[in-house]
Each structure stands twice: as structure tokens, then as C-alpha cells.
Amino acid sequence: MNLVHLWFGLVGLVVILYVVLDGFSLGVGMLFPTGVDETERDVMMGSIAPVWDANQTWIVFGGGALFAAFPMIYTVLFSALYIPLLTFVFGLIFRGVAFEFRANSSRKTSWNRAFFWGCLVATFAQGLTLGAYLGGIRVTNGYFSGGALDWLSPFPIMVGCALIAGYILLGSTYLVIKTSGAVQERAFVYAKRSGWTVAGFMVLVSIWTPVHQPFLTVRWMSAPRIYFVWIFPLLAVAGFCLLFTSLRKKREICPFFASVLIFLSAYLGLQSAIFPNAILPDVTISQAASQPQTQLFTLWGVIFVIPVVLAYTIYSYWVFRGKVQPADGYH
């Protein structure tokens, strides 16, 4: 264990925090059209209105942390995936302004659409990014040396669709916690459906990834990984069992955390295969790392600031605990 490994873990932690937290926000956005009237849509939006901005900030910080700790990953990834990443930004732009613009408008239809499409586009573009990253990126002398559309292939598109299903699962199980009545009833149904879809995609990814990137299979199947990688599919199976039983028993809290467990299992499975690469197939994390002093300086911030951030984030969730109250709007 050294500084570079520690940072690899930290960046991974920030990314998974983002995926779970903004994942459910984006998921609620993609479920938005299922609300039958503006009152229902107000409730759905109200469930994430006080927290979405803080959730999104994890990717802003993640970008900064990646830039500081592994500048080569940041610069190569961002030039190689120019189009998916800026598409992601365009999605976030419409998702972000929709909250305030919708609240102030008398005819809400266009901002309802902007909100839905913003969330959908942002999620799909994230999936494309992940898929293209797993597929490997051409690098020469520390810079991206591929073409503008290298990311456009079936595997990233499949990952994009998988992520849409995954975020809908997070979003619907979150709505189960935060809402009641008809909205909650429907959230239970969508949680079940998206749960099965995610299960299907995970099987598909597990078959397709080794075909797409054979050397990942070699890594998984050899020491030392072979001793622990079997944990991740097991975790996923446990997550799905927990999800479906708790949904059947109409539990409110459990399904969400079961979904988080499913995400964790998939994420850790991938991370364990990529390490010690920074960029597949041949840039390692030590090559991509910044100067040790830079990593250390930024680490002090993480050690002292991030626990405080987590504390007040938890406080904020505690303040807004319980079902959405219509009276909480401020407009």
C-alpha cells in the first residue's frame, strides 16, 4: 500500500458515492413521466430537490480529484471521450435548471420534458463513458491518439442501456422510501421491473466483458484475484434476493440498500479487474499519477474536509427525513 494505491481507492470511493447518490436522483428524473399529474410530479421532484445539487457535486469533486491525483487519466479520458462527456454535461445542464425553471413556470410541460431528457441523456452518456473506458483507449506518449468516434460501438451502448436500468432501480427504490400512496405503489412496480432488467444486464455484461476484453478474464481467473473475485457475484446474488423479497414484503428502506449492494458488487468486480491499470490496456496507475507532493497535499484536504462534508451531508438527509411534505416547497 502506498500513496498511489490509496488515491486509487479514494477516487474509486468518490466515483461510487457519486454513482449511488446522483444515480437515484437521475433515476427519479427518468421515472418522472410516470407521474400522472403535476401534484405527483411535484412530489417526485420534491423528494430530490433539497439534495440533488450536493449529490451532483460528487462528480465535480471527482473530476477535480482525478485531475489532481491522476492527471493522465483525466486528460486522456476527457480528450478521448469528448463527445460522451460533453453530452453528459448537456444532460446535467437541463436536469439542473429544470428544478427552478419548472417551479417558476405556469405551463410545466416543457420543463418536465427537459428534466426527463436531461436525466436520460446524462445517464446514457455516463454509461457510454464507462463502456468506452472498459474497452480501452489508445494512448501514445501520455496523450490520447485515437479517433473522435472510437467510443461508438455496441459494448458502450449496451453499458449505457444497463446504466439506465440501474439508475431507474435506484430511483424507484428511493421513491419507495420518500413517498406514499399512488406514487409509492408505482415505485414498487418499477423497482421490481427494473430489478429484473438489471439482473439481465448483469448476466449480459458478465458474458460480454470477457469476450470484449479477454485479458480481464485472464486476470480474474488467476492468482491473487481468483481467491476473492467469486465474492462479487455472490454479493450481487445476495443483493437481488434481498431486493426481491423486501419488495414483495413491501419493505420501504431495505430495497434501496439492496440496490446499493448490487451496484457495489458490480463496481468492485470491475475495479478489481482494472487495477493496477489506470487506462486499459497499458497505462498503469503509477504512470498516470501526479507528483507525490501533489497527491499528499490534496490528501490532507480529503482527510480533514471530506469527513466534515459527509457529516453535514448526513445531517441534511436527516433534516429532510421522512416522506415528502408538500409544504416544504418555497415558491
Next chain:
Amino acid sequence: MDALMLSRIQFGLTTAFHILFPTLTIGLAVFLVIVELLWLRSGDEMYYRMYRFWVKVFAVHFAVGVVSGITLEFEFGTNFARFSQAVANIFAPLLAYEGMTAFFLEAGFLGIMLFGWNRVPRIVHFLSTCLVAAGATLSAFWIVAANAWMQTPAGYSLSDGTLQIKSFSEAIFNPAMPTHLAHMLAASFETTAFALAGISAYFLLKGKYTSFYRRTLGLALLMAVVLAPLQIFLGDQKGREVAEHQPAKLAAMEAHWETNRTGGAPFLAFAIPDMKAEKNRMELAIPHGLSLLITHTWNGKVTGLKEFPAWDRPYVPVLFWSFRIMAGIGFLFLGVMLWAGWLWRKRRLFESRAFLKALVVVQPLGFLATELGWVTTEMGRQPWMAYGLIRTSEGVSPIPAGNVVWSLLLFLAFFGLVGASYAYYLRKILRRGPDLESPVPSVQLRSGMQPLQQSDRGTSQ
């Protein structure tokens, strides 16, 4: 056009759009802290009404600021990968710290600030407002430090062609940083003060919500009267710092071609700079003016542009005029405040329609001055990306121009749409006016608080 030029246009446009938003967010957050504090101290319900009204403007403004700001963080990697990789050891931690210390603070407590009225005690709500304001200011601190480092790089060493960090305190508190930060924060507060004053004056002229807008105008003018002279002082400090550390930028701002070896350098009130001929046409010069401004002496030496090779000079005509208009607005604001002081002594501050009309007219100029200030500082940095270290031409990403054409067109369309919608909803919020009726939330009520006076209600006075 190549990827470099397109990337520069895209970064320039997205930054120019973005900066309009934090400029007001920083000032408005502090204004809200003051208003909430006044409410807590005095128990005067009008301050509560003011908070609830201006926080709506704040929320819309903040949202557009956040989404346009994310764009910029992405563009360092997407469009300027070579620059980003070259300076990462020094530059990147500043962005990471901005995320950790500023964005989380803003985003985390904004929720309580907007939605927490019925859920937290008033002191917690007040603290949330303070923390959002602190977050906005800290964000300015880090991003201005990063930008100032590009102007006057410090705290680094060069080994094997890569930049290494030597001292983070020297890198953060680089020579340009203190004046840069002070000038920008003052610009935010001054722009906010004049924006609030202009909106209040508009409704006072219409005779709507008179007591509400008188209170806002009074507070805004108090902010402005401190900031208008302060900003001129800070601008002078900034100018002297630029003369010391970025002499080519200063010479271009002043269209000052020849170093004055004997006698004082004149200040040009008007000129049409000609880059090819290396001189100005139609000069209107004030003798010794530039020497006085920069060196505070009668005959002080100011380095001329001809001391620098032609390929190391920024584009003079834009710098010359953007700087002049910005500084002109600063002095215009000072003039308006002198007028305000004179009216105040005559006890006619809220009665003079001419003065209120003037406030409405100068209202958008703070934003213009902020934009032009950034144009001056960023175009004055050219042809360098990190001054003296990395040329702009060496910083661009290895991407085809087509990528940037695609994103530039979408940015134009989307920012156009978002900007137009923003203007529409802002106008709607302002026209709907403050809510003077709704009850104060029960958690927030102080015992024995008086109901609103009849004269403070209503629209017709």
C-alpha cells in the same frame, strides 16, 4: 479554423456566460446573510419578506451558475488536455480543493436554505445562509488563485521538461493572487449592489411595493457607497501589480508602445491602436497620466510594448478598450454614489426621480464591467496560457476540430435557451413581486413578534 481557435472561442464563451452568475451569487449570498441577521436582531418582519423574495432570485441564479460551471471543469480536460497535463501538479489541487471546501458547502446547505424553513430552528437556518455565502466566497478564492497562477506562475520548478510543485503556499498566494481576489470579490459585491438598487429604483418609480423596495434600496446603496471607492482603490493596486509582473499586458491595456526614457508617460483617454504600424491613431493624451497611475510619480518609467517581440504581444485594440470601458464604469459608479451622498444630505434620496432613473440605467453596467475585466485579464495573458511557461498554442487537446464545432454549436444553442429562459423567469419573479401576506413559519416565529403594519402592505402608496 483549427481545434485550438475553436477551443479558445468555446472556453471564452462558456466562461463569459458562466461568470455572470457567480458574480451575482457571491454578492447576493452576502446580502441574504445581512438581511437574515437584521431579521433575527430586530424581529422586523419586513426583513423576513425581503429574504424570502430575494432568495427566489438567488435560487434561479445559482442553478444556472452551477450547471454552467461544471462545463468549465470538464473543458480543461476535453479541450486543453496538454495544458492540463503540463500544469496538473500545481494547478489541479486548487480545483480539487474548490470542490471539497466550496461546492460541497454551497450545495449541502442550499437545500436547508431553500427548503428548511419548517424543519430547522432559525439559528440553524441562519448558519446555513452563512455557510452558503462562505462556500461561494471560498469558491472564488480557489478559482481566482488558479487563474492568478496562470497570470503569474510561482512555487514551481522545472525538471525533465515537466512542472513540479515546490511550494503550494507560493503557488496559491502567487503575486497576482491578492489583488486578483480582492478586485473580483469587490466586483461581485458592487455589481450586486447596483443590480439590487436598479431593480428597487424601477419599482419605486412605478410606485409598487414602496416600503419593501425602499428597504432594499437603502441596504443596496449602503453596500455600494463602501464598494464604489474601494473598487477604484483595488483597481489601482491591480494595475500596479500587472505593471510589475505582466508588463506586456499593461502596455497593451494602455497602448503604450515606447518606453518613456525621458519625461512622464501620458495616459491615453482615446486612441485607435494599430498593431502593424506599432503606434496609435487619433490619440487624446493626458501628459504624465500613465506614470502617475502606475508609479505614482511624475516621470516614472513604464515599459512600452516595443520591448517585447511582436509574437509575445497581446491583441492591443481589444485590451485598450475593454480596460477603458471597465474603468469608466467604475468611475461612473463612484459618481452615482457621490450624487447619492448629496441627495442623502438633502434628505431627498428616495424622492429624486432623476436619481432613481439613473440607477435603473446603470443597473446592468456592473455585469458589463466584470465581463470586460475578465476579457482584459485573459486576453492580456496571451499568447501564453501560463504566463512565460506554456503558450496557448501548446495547450490544446489532441482532438479533431469537428468535435469542437459540434460542442460549440450545442453550447451556443443550449446556453442561448437557458439564458433566455433565465431572463424570462427572473422577470416573472420580479413582476410577481414580494409576498407580503403569507404567515412566517411557526418554527421561525419569535414570541411577541408584531404583525405587519398596514402601511407596509399592499401595492399602492
